């Protein structure tokens with residue numbers, strides 16, 4: 551039965567992927583809800599295994615599922631492991647969604663990404679841009695699997711009346727981020743570089759590309775809040791964007807990160823590194839119209855993310871030789 555608002559009170563909620571950046575943010579956010587949260591480790595249930603997933607869901611009987619489990623990674627990983635990105639993500643989605651249908655789960659939210667949209671989508675990117683053009687080839691394996699996940703939600707809704715929805719977050723940052731300089735995204739990469747440059751009193755640090763590309767950044771705690779909001783207040787076949795609708799150039803982002811870290815050196819732009827797409831901004835009118843807006847502004851979010859880095863990641867990283875400061 552599909553009804554909005556959906557009452558989460560007292561529900562048994564399965565967070566699939568609870569150790570990931572988004573899953574851990576959801577775990578923090580769900581502490582503020584009156585729900586019974588269930589999780590399972592990869593060693594106990596491999597979500598790529600249909601029989602294992604069915605058995606676990608049958609035993610635990612979740613009423614609600616946040617499907618945040620996925621194989622994720624940057625350009626390098628996508629290029630190196632295309633089969634893993636496609637197979638693992640397709641299997642996880644198909645298994646969990648089908649089991650949710652068979653076992654009568656009341657509501658499921660699938661987490662995607664804005665990389666599902668065509669490379670040359672008009673900006674800001676509306677939900678309707680899906681499947682209107684070719685994808686960015688460097689992450690098409692992941693994107694194709696996520697598009698299949700959205701379509702699974704739509705198909706089970708149409709054929710079986712399941713209340714399954716899909717959310718597409720823009721570029722995320724915050725606690726739990728990946729600080730490996732070759733595989734991370736720009737926020738953690740520049741934060742780590744600024745931190746190391748300050749520690750080693752370097753006169754400048756390197757920023758990839760020209761600094762002119764424009765990007766949108768959403769704090770992962772805001773995303774978790776949006777996902778809980780959507781679970782309660784959205785029930786539609788159309789997947790829905792989650793973002794801020796605000797953009798910043800990479801050069802200005804780098805300056806903001808340097809201020810946050812307290813690094814006063816210069817910036818060197820390395821033109822041998824790619825800029826990527828010139829602009830990537832989501833249209834957030836749909837989620838705004840149903841009443842959700844982001845709350846954490848970039849400067850405040852970066853300060854919190856840097857505190858997390860200092861507490862959780864900096865010491866182990868600075869023990870590694872900083873061989874790749876470029």
Ligand code: GDP
Nearest residue numbers: 734735736739740757758759763800824825826
């Ligand atoms: P994208 O949004 O998919 O392009 O992913 P990224 O977060 O990796 O990169 C965003 C932009 O930041 C691109 O224009 C990069 O060239 C630029 N950038 C600048 N310095 C860095 C860096 O040290 N690491 C990364 N990943 N990107 C950087």
